[in-house]
Amino acid sequence: MSRRVLAVLVAAAVAFGAVAATARTSSATPVGSGQVKASYTFYLVAGIASDAFYLTMNKGAQAAAKKLGNVKVVFTGSPAQFSPPTQIPYLNGAIARHPDAILIAPTDKTALIAPIQRAVSAGIPVVTVDTFITKPLAFTNVSTDNLAGGRAAADALVKAIGGSGEVAAISVNPGISTTDQRRDGFIQELKKYPAVKYLGVQYSNDDQTKASNEMSALIAGHPNLKGVFAMNVVTGNGVTAAVKSAGKAGQIKLVEFDAGPPQVQALKEGTIDALVAQYPYGIGYQAVNLAYNYVTGHRTGIAKHYGTGSAVVTRANVNTPGIKKYLYTP
Amino acid sequence: MATTTPLLEAVGIQKHFGRVVALRDANFALERSEVHALVGDNGAGKSTLIKIISGVYSPDAGALELDGERVTIGNPREARELGIETVYQDLALADHLDAAANLFLGRELYLGGLLGRIGFLDKSAMRSRAEDEMRRLKIGIQSVDQPVLGLSGGQRQAVAVARAIAWGTRIVIMDEPTAALGVRESGMVLELIREVRNQGLAIIMISHNLPEVFAVADRITVLRLGRTITTLRREETTLEEIVGMMTGALEVAA
Amino acid sequence: MTATVTEPPRTEPGANGFAPPPEEQTRRQQVVYLLSRSWLFLFLLLLVLYFWLASPPSTFLTGSNVAQIALTTSEVVLLAIGETFVITTAGIDLSIGAVLFFSGVAGGEVMLKLSGTSAQTLAGQYPHAWRGIALGVVVCILAGGAWGLLNGLVITRMKLPPIIVTLGTMAMAFGFGDLIDGGSYLPAPVPPGLTHGFGASKFLGLYYPIWVALVVLVVAHTVYQHTRFGRYTAAVGSNEEGSRRAGISVDRHIVKVYALCGLMAGTAAVLDLAIFTNTTSVAHQTDNLSAISAVVIGGTSVFGGFGTILLSAVGAFIPTVLQNGLVIQDVQPFWQEVVVGATIVVAVYIDQLRRRRMNR
Numbered sequence: 022m023s024r025r026v027l028a029v030l031v032a033a034a035v036a037f038g039a040v041a042a043t044a045r046t047s048s049a050t051p052v053g054s055g056q057v058k059a060s061y062t063f064y065l066v067a068g069i070a071s072d073a074f075y076l077t078m079n080k081g082a083q084a085a086a087k088k089l090g091n092v093k094v095v096f097t098g099s100p101a102q103f104s105p106p107t108q109i110p111y112l113n114g115a116i117a118r119h120p121d122a123i124l125i126a127p128t129d130k131t132a133l134i135a136p137i138q139r140a141v142s143a144g145i146p147v148v149t150v151d152t153f154i155t156k157p158l159a160f161t162n163v164s165t166d167n168l169a170g171g172r173a174a175a176d177a178l179v180k181a182i183g184g185s186g187e188v189a190a191i192s193v194n195p196g197i198s199t200t201d202q203r204r205d206g207f208i209q210e211l212k213k214y215p216a217v218k219y220l221g222v223q224y225s226n227d228d229q230t231k232a233s234n235e236m237s238a239l240i241a242g243h244p245n246l247k248g249v250f251a252m253n254v255v256t257g258n259g260v261t262a263a264v265k266s267a268g269k270a271g272q273i274k275l276v277e278f279d280a281g282p283p284q285v286q287a288l289k290e291g292t293i294d295a296l297v298a299q300y301p302y303g304i305g306y307q308a309v310n311l312a313y314n315y316v317t318g319h320r321t322g323i324a325k326h327y328g329t330g331s332a333v334v335t336r337a338n339v340n341t342p343g344i345k346k347y348l349y350t351p
Numbered sequence: 352m353a354t355t356t357p358l359l360e361a362v363g364i365q366k367h368f369g370r371v372v373a374l375r376d377a378n379f380a381l382e383r384s385e386v387h388a389l390v391g392d393n394g395a396g397k398s399t400l401i402k403i404i405s406g407v408y409s410p411d412a413g414a415l416e417l418d419g420e421r422v423t424i425g426n427p428r429e430a431r432e433l434g435i436e437t438v439y440q441d442l443a444l445a446d447h448l449d450a451a452a453n454l455f456l457g458r459e460l461y462l463g464g465l466l467g468r469i470g471f472l473d474k475s476a477m478r479s480r481a482e483d484e485m486r487r488l489k490i491g492i493q494s495v496d497q498p499v500l501g502l503s504g505g506q507r508q509a510v511a512v513a514r515a516i517a518w519g520t521r522i523v524i525m526d527e528p529t530a531a532l533g534v535r536e537s538g539m540v541l542e543l544i545r546e547v548r549n550q551g552l553a554i555i556m557i558s559h560n561l562p563e564v565f566a567v568a569d570r571i572t573v574l575r576l577g578r579t580i581t582t583l584r585r586e587e588t589t590l591e592e593i594v595g596m597m598t599g600a601l602e603v604a605a
Numbered sequence: 606m607t608a609t610v611t612e613p614p615r616t617e618p619g620a621n622g623f624a625p626p627p628e629e630q631t632r633r634q635q636v637v638y639l640l641s642r643s644w645l646f647l648f649l650l651l652l653v654l655y656f657w658l659a660s661p662p663s664t665f666l667t668g669s670n671v672a673q674i675a676l677t678t679s680e681v682v683l684l685a686i687g688e689t690f691v692i693t694t695a696g697i698d699l700s701i702g703a704v705l706f707f708s709g710v711a712g713g714e715v716m717l718k719l720s721g722t723s724a725q726t727l728a729g730q731y732p733h734a735w736r737g738i739a740l741g742v743v744v745c746i747l748a749g750g751a752w753g754l755l756n757g758l759v760i761t762r763m764k765l766p767p768i769i770v771t772l773g774t775m776a777m778a779f780g781f782g783d784l785i786d787g788g789s790y791l792p793a794p795v796p797p798g799l800t801h802g803f804g805a806s807k808f809l810g811l812y813y814p815i816w817v818a819l820v821v822l823v824v825a826h827t828v829y830q831h832t833r834f835g836r837y838t839a840a841v842g843s844n845e846e847g848s849r850r851a852g853i854s855v856d857r858h859i860v861k862v863y864a865l866c867g868l869m870a871g872t873a874a875v876l877d878l879a880i881f882t883n884t885t886s887v888a889h890q891t892d893n894l895s896a897i898s899a900v901v902i903g904g905t906s907v908f909g910g911f912g913t914i915l916l917s918a919v920g921a922f923i924p925t926v927l928q929n930g931l932v933i934q935d936v937q938p939f940w941q942e943v944v945v946g947a948t949i950v951v952a953v954y955i956d957q958l959r960r961r962r963m964n965r
Contacts, residue, residue, distance in 0.1 A: 070938045100938045104888035105881045110677055110925065114932025117670040118661070131794035132881040135805045139669070155729075194885055195790050226783075226887045428852065443847030445840040447910030456840055457851035459833055470832040498911075 057317050060091045063309060064115035066108065066125040067098030068151065069227075072254060073281030074301050075126065076351035078150065081305030082124070089313055095120070103193075103227050105132035116140050122312040124305075126151040130198055134158070146315055150308050151301075152198045157325070160315055163308045165299040166328040167199050171206020174276045175214075177295035177333050178248045181274035185216035186247030189239055191256050193227050200252045203278060207250055220246070225256045232259025240267045248274040254281050261287050280334055281349045288336060296334040298347035303329045356419040358383045358553050359404070359435075359522060364413035366399055373399040375577040377413070381522065386544055386554045388564040391574035392597050397557045400574070401524050404555070405437045406430035434521035440530060442511040446500040450510045451481035453499055454517060484513045488546055505536030509543055516547055523547065524555045529563055541567045561590050573597055644959065645903060645919050648952065649926065656930035664933050672812060676880065678925045679818035680705075680873045684896035685903070685917040686825045687753075687869030690862045692900050694842040695909025696760070696767035698866050702892025703778035704752040708874035709884035710782040712745030713791045716799070716878075726793040734796035741795070745878070746871035752778055753867015757860030775893070779886050794882040804879030814876040818918075821872065826914040838862055842909025895924070902952045904960075923948065 065082050067075035079096040086092040097115060099107035108128045115123055116139060123145055127133035134156045140147050141158050149159040178188060190207055193200040204222055211219050220243060225232035232251070236259060239246060249264075251257040257277035261284075264273055270292045277284055280298035287293040307327060315323060332347045339345075359381040366374040374396045381387050389397045402408045404415070406424040415422050417433060424430045427437075444453050451474070460476045461467035481495040490509040499507055508528060515523050528544070529537035537560075544554055544567050558564050564571060565585060573580040573596045580596045595601030657666045664670070684701050691698045717726045720737030731737065752774060759770045786792075794800065803813045811819075829835035837858050840848045849855045877884060903920030905912045924945050931941045 095935055097932060097935075097938060100942065102887060102890070104885060105883075106677075106877075106888045109881075110673075110928050111932055111938070113670065113673040113677070114929050117664045117667065117673075117929070117933050118935075119664065129881070129883060129885075132883055134882070135800070135880075143669075194887065226885070228887070427850065431852075439850075441847075443844060443850050445843035445847055445910065447839055447843040447906075448836070452836060452840075456848065457853050459836065461833070470834055472831055472833060472836060474831070 167202035175210035236263035687866035693912030716741030749871020757863030
């Protein structure tokens with residue numbers, strides 16, 4: 022009996038080794054004390070590793086690394102869920118590897134404080150990208166100006182519905198810094214349009230099905246609903262599906278945050294009327310450069326925050342080169 | 352002629368379920384220290400009769416007397432309190448527990464003092480008691496510590512019987528004790544039944560296996576269509592005669 | 606005329622024929638039995654060994670990394686303990702993650718409301734933190750117990766299958782939690798007394814939450830092995846009808862077992878708040894799966910009757926060790942999911958092999 026079990030265990034171990042060897046993406050070298058080294062390794066910990074937004078961010082990061090020449094960026098993060106319990110184990114793994122810097126999109130303003138504190142205490146400088154935490158542990162933050170993005174979304178939506186009517190919003194979770202700011206910017210800007218009635222905001226918990234159900238309920242409960250603002254990719258997917266299945270594509274105007282391929286497709290088809298595209302490529306690119314400056318000793322002049330822009334993408338401008346660079350390409 | 356009062360006597364028992372009449376006129380007398388077989392064809396009422404004796408059902412008419420005193424047995428717990436235990440066909444053993452645990456199921460021994468009061472079991476005491484019980488019945492089991500799932504059919508039956516008689520029992524009811532067993536194991540169980548009788552208990556045994564009945568029973572009661580046909584001592588009858596009475600081929604004067 | 610009867614052959618004079626085999630066999634069988642029971646623990650050690658050797662030096666087997674693994678697993682261990690008792694009764698509790706979430710919300714809200722005015726807590730100040738934390742912890746645990754009690758009562762009184770009942774309470778607990786929080790985040794993080802002072806602090810080298818999990822583990826193991834409660838749990842799972850006939854109040858016991866599971870979820874909620882400072886329903890959608898797989902990997906039978914608390918804890922560690930090790934190995938995140946899933950299958954397969962050998 023033990024022989025058979027041993028055989029299975031050995032087979033499993035071999036399989037392990039094979040997978041690890043082929044799937045390995047890098048091997049980090051331990052951190053030095055800050056003087057210029059031959060090569061550097063940065064870990065990019067995504068909020069969720071399967072989201073077009075972060076995948077595009079990684080592309081920008083890899084491009085910056087390539088340009089610098091001696092930097093390696095390792096992309097990691099949970100592919101399953103955007104939440105602290107799923108993200109922290111990946112952060113822990115990154116910390117254990119002692120990279121030269123960690124770039125992270127924290128999935129919660131406070132839950133990630135203790136883990137990021139550990140990174141900093143271990144001598145690993147941290148850049149927060151996209152989202153932030155409420156304690157100034159990162160030496161800088163690179164993110165979209167989400168307030169401005171929310172305002173831009175409000176303008177685009179009002180324009181799409183013709184200046185008056187009922188509108189609603191679907192966000193992700195109260196507590197995620199980015200979507201909260203988008204929501205706040207949206208509500209703020211709507212006040213400029215007295216002819217537009219704001220029905221309120223709901224939360225999808227980053228669950229496509231939930232977003233879809235909430236949208237369907239909105240459609241059913243408000244026959245005069247003219248416009249909706251969906252605040253991230255997952256939410257947008259659910260909203261689009263609900264509008265299509267209710268047969269209201271084109272009647273209810275949709276503005277969505279983020280411009281992943283399905284969103285761009287829906288925009289071209291006419292289901293979505295405008296996208297507010299962030300510039301994740303730019304975020305990744307800039308974050309890597311900032312980290313490189315920091316670890317090579319050029320720390321003076323690094324600001325606490327860098328805002329990257331957003332662009333409103335419509336059917337009219339989607340193919341122009343100026344807009345194209347904003348589209349997410351996983 | 353028996354002059355002592357029977358240990359258990361059931362007189363004129365009737366029981367029906369809706370329109371189905373299970374027992375019309377069942378009579379039964381059990382002596383001390385005997386193996387008494389209840390035989391009859393399917394539907395004769397054997398199961399119903401023992402369920403009445405063990406408290407699962409209440410009779411619609413008729414009386415039960417224990418040691419000459421009239422008793423009502425309202426539920427299985429009361430039957431147990433009167434010293435009547437049943438070993439069902441499915442044995443009702445907890446397969447994953449060991450023999451000692453099964454023996455003491457529901458009646459565990461606890462450690463002394465505070466620990467015992469909050470529920471701590473005295474496993475070593477139960478183990479040695481279990482070994483004693485097994486030895487008393489001359490049952491050999493590898494270890495009372497192993498899950499009974501791993502025991503043979505005959506050994507499981509033995510554990511179930513040991514459990515039934517370990518608690519000051521006077522009467523043990525056994526429903527088809529050798530039904531699922533092979534020849535050799537059946538033989539062991541029959542030997543066990545004799546041993547239990549030799550220790551002073553009375554056994555009511557339902558069985559379809561007439562050769563085995565003739566191997567072990569002291570007296571045999573035949574039921575047919577809810578009625579007691581007759582009760583005979585084993586020496587006074589033959590297998591063919593019993594079969595005849597079960598099927599109605601042989602008429603018997605009441 | 607008496608019928609002819611053949612006496613069955615006797616194997617030993619005077620004995621009943623149930624002869625015990627020689628002593629040596631028993632002892633060897635005992636050793637094999639023990640080894641096979643702890644194979645999962647050996648498997649875990651093998652995993653640790655593998656990652657230690659395969660990772661760059663000072664990355665995997667450092668004190669801080671191991672502490673992090675243990676911290677992340679402490680919640681699952683508690684859930685797995687509760688679930689072990691339930692599964693041993695041949696039941697199942699799918700609501701355990703939802704109950705954890707609800708208890709966290711309820712307890713968290715109490716903590717915030719009692720620690721200061723909403724203006725204060727939103728600004729990060731907690732003037733009456735200790736009062737809030739103390740009561741909040743109690744509310745967490747009791748809320749979990751209440752849901753567990755509900756599960757047990759509905760299952761026994763209405764005689765519905767546990768899988769359906771707990772599916773329903775799962776939805777309800779998530780729903781109520783979301784209702785209270787209007788979308789599932791507490792308005793402010795819980796007081797630092799709990800998070801910094803407990804969730805992130807160490808006592809004798811181990812984080813407090815790990816101590817909690819350890820203590821509960823030892824107590825639960827003792828209860829399972831040595832008390833009536835543990836024995837009845839196995840008895841009910843092994844043969845419910847037989848237990849009833851033996852005089853055990855089966856229904857009452859089942860209610861107690863589910864209530865216990867709920868209490869475990871409530872306790873895990875305290876750890877959750879302490880470690881993650883806040884709570885969201887998203888994070889707990891698959892907690893039930895983690896708990897149940899830990900139990901199944903550990904070797905507890907889903908058919909009931911046999912449970913093992915210690916091995917459930919080991920089962921809880923296998924996915925987290927795997928994940929940590931694979932991240933350190935820079936294996937792509939998507940591959941990690943594949944490996945973790947495959948490992949579970951392998952572990953259960955080996956366990957089945959072992960079980961079949963045992964029951965020969």
